Amino acid sequence: MTEDATTNPGTQASANTERTVIGVYHLTREYGDRQALEDVSFTIANGEFVFMVGPSGAGKSTLLRMIYMDEYPTSGQVVVGPFVSTRMKRRDIPFLRRRVGIVFQDYKLLDDRTVFDNVAICMRITGASPFSIKRRVATLLNDVGLHHKQRQMPKALSGGEQQRVAIARALVNHPSILLADEPTGNLDPDSAEDILRLLFRINSAGTAVLMATHDHSFVKTFGQRILHLRDGKVLEDHRTGLVGNMGDRLEALRLQRDRERRVDKEIKRQRGDELSTRKSE
Amino acid sequence: MMRRIFYIIDEALLTVKRHKGLTSISIVIMSLSLLMLAVFLLATDNVLKLVSEAQNEMKMYVYLDDGVSQDEAQSLYQKILQESEVSEVQFVSKDEAMEEFREQLGDDSDLVGTLRANPLPNSFLVTPKEEFKTRDAMVALAGRIEPLRGVEEVRYGREFLDKFASVLKALYFVNGVVGFIVILSALFIISNAVRLTVISRRKTIEILKLVGATNSYIVAPFIIEGAFQAGVAAVLSLALLWGVTVASRNVLPDLNFFSAQKSAVYLLTCVVIGSIGSFLALRRMLKMT
Numbered sequence: 039m040t041e042d043a044t045t046n047p048g049t050q051a052s053a054n055t056e057r058t059v060i061g062v063y064h065l066t067r068e069y070g071d072r073q074a075l076e077d078v079s080f081t082i083a084n085g086e087f088v089f090m091v092g093p094s095g096a097g098k099s100t101l102l103r104m105i106y107m108d109e110y111p112t113s114g115q116v117v118v119g120p121f122v123s124t125r126m127k128r129r130d131i132p133f134l135r136r137r138v139g140i141v142f143q144d145y146k147l148l149d150d151r152t153v154f155d156n157v158a159i160c161m162r163i164t165g166a167s168p169f170s171i172k173r174r175v176a177t178l179l180n181d182v183g184l185h186h187k188q189r190q191m192p193k194a195l196s197g198g199e200q201q202r203v204a205i206a207r208a209l210v211n212h213p214s215i216l217l218a219d220e221p222t223g224n225l226d227p228d229s230a231e232d233i234l235r236l237l238f239r240i241n242s243a244g245t246a247v248l249m250a251t252h253d254h255s256f257v258k259t260f261g262q263r264i265l266h267l268r269d270g271k272v273l274e275d276h277r278t279g280l281v282g283n284m285g286d287r288l289e290a291l292r293l294q295r296d297r298e299r300r301v302d303k304e305i306k307r308q309r310g311d312e313l314s315t316r317k318s319e
Numbered sequence: 320m321m322r323r324i325f326y327i328i329d330e331a332l333l334t335v336k337r338h339k340g341l342t343s344i345s346i347v348i349m350s351l352s353l354l355m356l357a358v359f360l361l362a363t364d365n366v367l368k369l370v371s372e373a374q375n376e377m378k379m380y381v382y383l384d385d386g387v388s389q390d391e392a393q394s395l396y397q398k399i400l401q402e403s404e405v406s407e408v409q410f411v412s413k414d415e416a417m418e419e420f421r422e423q424l425g426d427d428s429d430l431v432g433t434l435r436a437n438p439l440p441n442s443f444l445v446t447p448k449e450e451f452k453t454r455d456a457m458v459a460l461a462g463r464i465e466p467l468r469g470v471e472e473v474r475y476g477r478e479f480l481d482k483f484a485s486v487l488k489a490l491y492f493v494n495g496v497v498g499f500i501v502i503l504s505a506l507f508i509i510s511n512a513v514r515l516t517v518i519s520r521r522k523t524i525e526i527l528k529l530v531g532a533t534n535s536y537i538v539a540p541f542i543i544e545g546a547f548q549a550g551v552a553a554v555l556s557l558a559l560l561w562g563v564t565v566a567s568r569n570v571l572p573d574l575n576f577f578s579a580q581k582s583a584v585y586l587l588t589c590v591v592i593g594s595i596g597s598f599l600a601l602r603r604m605l606k607m608t
Contacts, residue, residue, distance in 0.1 A: 106529070126370040135531030146526050150337040162326050207530065 139208030198229030549593020
């Protein structure tokens with residue numbers, strides 16, 4: 039962090055809007071006597087992927103809430119694109135949230151409407167045309183592999199599928215950053231990995247991702263920038279060495295593809311068996 | 320704009336469809352509290368009708384001196400008729416008055432038979448115009464007729480009117496206070512009934528806020544829904560009240576139901592109360608999340 043940025047974060051942020059998606063400057067949040075966050079500063083650049091790790095209670099969720107301005111810092115400042123927490127009007131908050139996609143551990147889907155409508159509602163509230171909504175939602179559901187389930191209710195879907203719906207919803211208004219609060223927390227390891235891979239794919243398409251998790255194993259497998267939070271403070275903010283980890287990453291991905299291929303083959307074989315038995319009957 | 324309206328109506332309909340149980344419960348609660356309001360309004364309506372009937376009875380009796388000739392009576396008749404407040408003047412002769420009196424007495428009419436002469440004077444029965452059927456107008460009119468030559472006395476039940484005016488004033492006051500309380504409690508109950516629906520959809524509201532819905536997008540469907548529920552509840556309460564009115568015809572034959580116009584105003588009022596009620600319920604909710 040440069041001296042400029044710390045003394046005058048507002049101007050620094052507006053000068054760098056091209057590159058900085060999120061700027062957090064000397065952020066402190068107190069609840070009564072308890073300090074949930076203490077002098078936290080970092081910036082996230084366009085297209086970056088950042089893991090935020092730390093034990094529960096370290097302040098990860100609180101920090102995310104301040105970024106989508108569900109809460110305000112006791113002191114310090116959060117800058118998201120053109121939105122500055124200290125100069126924010128209440129009625130501008132919805133417009134901030136449309137530029138930030140949010141994904142939660144418990145998916146937060148609307149149980150009384152279909153998968154399609156869950157994603158579509160985010161566009162309807164912006165006044166988008168029915169045609170563009172249809173096209174965009176179809177594209178996104180296709181991207182997350184749920185096009186065939188768009189008429190189903192969320193409760194009929196598996197946890198991993200529900201989370202993919204939530205991700206599609208978060209992306210529908212073309213956010214510059216995706217915030218994910220323990221998105222894999224409720225999922226089995228396989229689904230969790232699926233979600234993570236989806237997030238990587240989204241990131242490689244240009245959307246910055248900030249993912250909070252207490253699961254270090256991901257971070258070890260897919261070395262990225264890591265923001266380590268403990269007791270409301272940034273313990274470490276570092277990028278894992280790309281060379282060493284790139285190998286691991288590729289190795290992991292290769293292993294995964296191997297397994298996928300084997301599983302695919304097995305499925306096809308079983309299908310073939312079924313068909314042939316049916317024919318013989 | 321159209322999209323916004325479609326969105327709001329869609330959302331309201333969706334909630335009603337998906338939450339049939341809760342919607343019906345809250346409609347039942349609302350219709351009961353609105354029934355209370357309707358009973359009050361119907362009572363008021365009937366009392367007001369009685370009052371206006373009583374006011375229509377406001378007539379003035381002008382008694383003439385015994386010595387007044389036919390011509391003089393004729394000119395008095397013209398003079399009274401020319402007064403701006405007067406709509407109708409009817410001559411009642413001594414004999415007609417006695418005849419009427421006899422009929423009123425009925426079985427006791429032989430009492431009058433002992434009379435040697437008819438003590439009742441000739442008189443005019445004066446009916447004032449509709450807009451002058453007030454105490455003040457009657458006093459003024461009587462003040463002008465009384466000094467005319469040939470007039471013995473003017474009667475219009477002044478004390479009765481005085482008493483009636485103060486009773487009316489009290490009645491209006493009590494009615495106003497009770498009405499205020501009834502409307503307020505209806506508003507309160509409806510607001511709470513809507514709150515049931517709102518609380519059950521706290522999650523929906525929270526999610527809509529998180530995905531960047533402005534408050535008006537969140538609130539509007541609820542207001543439409545509240546208005547819809549209150550409208551249905553109002554129809555139900557009217558139907559109930561109508562049933563009760565018909566059933567009590569034996570005991571209260573003069574009990575009238577609302578006119579079509581008044582029913583429409585009532586329905587509209589209920590819809591407005593429903594919208595306000597849901598707005599109040601939501602305002603609390605939006606502040607909470």
